[in-house]
Amino acid sequence: MKRGNNVNLAVGSYLAAIDMGSNSFHLLIVQLEFDGWRVIYTEERRVQLAAGSDMGRLQSEAQHRALQCLRDYKEIIARYGISELHAVATASLRDVSNAEPFLSAVEGELGVRPIIISGKREAELVFRGVTAGLLSPNDGQYLVVDIGGGSTELAWGSATQMHGGVSVDVGCLRYLRYFPGGELQRQYFAAARDAAAKSFRHALADFPASFAASPPQVIACSGTALAVEQVLMAQPEYPQSASIRLMELRTLAADLSFFNSVEEVHYPGLAEDRRSIFASGVAIVLALFEVLNIDTMLVSQRGLREGIIENRLAKSGLKCQQGGQQ
Numbered sequence: 001m002k003r004g005n006n007v008n009l010a011v012g013s014y015l016a017a018i019d020m021g022s023n024s025f026h027l028l029i030v031q032l033e034f035d036g037w038r039v040i041y042t043e044e045r046r047v048q049l050a051a052g053s054d055m056g057r058l059q060s061e062a063q064h065r066a067l068q069c070l071r072d073y074k075e076i077i078a079r080y081g082i083s084e085l086h087a088v089a090t091a092s093l094r095d096v097s098n099a100e101p102f103l104s105a106v107e108g109e110l111g112v113r114p115i116i117i118s119g120k121r122e123a124e125l126v127f128r129g130v131t132a133g134l135l136s137p138n139d140g141q142y143l144v145v146d147i148g149g150g151s152t153e154l155a156w157g158s159a160t161q162m163h164g165g166v167s168v169d170v171g172c173l174r175y176l177r178y179f180p181g182g183e184l185q186r187q188y189f190a191a192a193r194d195a196a197a198k199s200f201r202h203a204l205a206d207f208p209a210s211f212a213a214s215p216p217q218v219i220a221c222s223g224t225a226l227a228v229e230q231v232l233m234a235q236p237e238y239p240q241s242a243s244i245r246l247m248e249l250r251t252l253a254a255d256l257s258f259f260n261s262v263e264e265v266h267y268p269g270l271a272e273d274r275r276s277i278f279a280s281g282v283a284i285v286l287a288l289f290e291v292l293n294i295d296t297m298l299v300s301q302r303g304l305r306e307g308i309i310e311n312r313l314a315k316s317g318l319k320c321q322q323g324g325q326q
Contacts, residue, residue, distance in 0.1 A: 009316045013083040014040065017308040018073060020106075020114055022050035022092040023149025023173045023277065024223055025066065027073045028305040029080060037309065041076060044223065045069050046273040050092040050150045050173050057098050063105070070109050086308050087114040090122050091150030091171065119151060119167020122304060127155035127162040128314075129307030130221050130300045134159055141216035143292070146303060147224040147284055149173035149277070154203065156216055168203045170196045172224050172281040179279065182261045189256060189283055196287035204291065218294055220244070221303040224281035227274045228252070229299045234269030244297045246289050253286050 009015075011032050019026040029041040049066050052059040077085065087106070093099045093116045107113040117125070126146045131137065137159030146153040148171050155165035176182075178192035225244065232238045232248050256279050259265050265275045274281075289297065 009083060009313070014080045015309055015312065016077050016080075016082050016085045017305040018070070018085070018087040018110075018114070019303070019305045019308070020047075020049065020066070020087065020089040020092070021148050021304075022090065022151070022171055023048055025049075025069050025073070026303075026305045027076065028309065029077065029082070030309055032313075037313070040080065042305075043073075043076070045072075048149065048173060050171075053092065053096055054177070056096055058092075058096050058102055063102055066102075067105060067109060070106060074110055084312070085110065085112050086312065087112055088122075088125075088304070088308065089114045089116045090304075091119070091148060091167075091169075094119075119153060120165055122146070122151075123153040123155040123165030123167055124162055125307030125311060126153050126221060126304050127157065127165060127307070128310045129302045129304060130219055131157075131159050131162075132310045133300065133302045133306065138217075143216040143218045144300075145218060145220045145222070145225070145288060145297070147172065147220065147222040147281065147288075152200075152284065152288075154200075156207075164206070166203045168199050170199050170284055170287075172277040172284060175280040175284065176262070176277065178283075179262050182263055182276075184256060184259045184262050184265070184279055186257045189253065189279060192280055192283035193253075193287045193290075196284045197291050200287060200291040215294070217298065218288075218292060218296075219298045219300050220285070220288075221300040223274070224277075225285060225297070225299050226301065227270060227278060228282060228285055230269040230271075231267045231278075232269075234267065242299045244285065244299060246295045249282070249286055249289060253282050256282060 011034055013032045015030050017028045025045050025047045027043045030037045031040050047065045047069050049062050051062050103113055127144045130144045131142060143156045150171040152168045152170045155162050157163035175192050179188045229244055262276050262279050265278050
């Protein structure tokens with residue numbers, strides 16, 4: 001098993017991608033086929049690598065959780081004849097002083113050294129991963145949004161080419177700081193929403209003017225957006241479609257004030273490991289709706305890990321793509 005582009009890929013080859021996010025780690029294993037690639041195995045695990053790193057250092061407990069997760073992933077990967085393993089790290093490792101020793105420890109476990117990608121590069125890979133899986137791409141413009149634990153990536157362009165992308169220091173784990181002591185008060189939620197909106201407005205100052213006349217189709221692809229969607233879809237009156245609608249999102253945001261702390265948040269459809277960061281996530285999603293002035297946001301299950309696979313295949317010259325849902 002190797003990392004890099006020096007392996008000749010062929011139909012039947014297995015590729016693995018690990019996305020070491022600030023909140024969750026994702027593993028994706030795929031096999032190349034004549035007419036595309038298919039998912040062999042996928043897993044998401046809450047690690048919270050960025051927890052407690054506000055002072056610029058990874059905490060030992062977070063590193064321990066991360067390394068244990070990667071040991072488990074290594075055991076899973078060993079079941080397959082993997083041709084290549086690609087591992088990337090994002091916002092959690094961009095600005096911490098002890099990233100190098102941690103990366104060395106990861107390399108010792110996996111046999112490959114993760115690449116710390118920039119926010120712009122993350123936006124590019126996310127855009128590629130999402131748009132390559134569109135079932136019915138149109139000739140219009142797309143805005144792809146990835147709300148992570150430490151940052152949010154926004155990338156826009158057509159179904160075949162990204163035209164621009166930015167990374168913003170807004171994330172559901174990072175924004176827990178707006179809920180001191182874990183208290184969930186209306187004014188704390190509003191502060192988180194307003195801070196996110198301010199950051200998004202600044203980041204999107206160069207948003208294409210043409211989008212005002214022809215708004216893009218907005219697609220979110222993160223665990224945060226999926227969690228919001230699942231909670232809304234668990235309501236009997238909500239349409240069973242892969243989307244988030246503004247009216248119900250505002251109702252959900254108002255409903256959060258009935259909980260006393262972020263740890264108490266619970267809804268049908270909400271995973272246990274998402275409860276503590278759900279309020280901050282809703283605040284960020286609502287800020288995006290308000291800044292973009294949209295009524296609906298589509299949700300995709302694809303993201304950075306699929307973008308890693310698509311990018312590797314593009315470099316290899318293979319014309320393999322795997323369709324997916326928006």
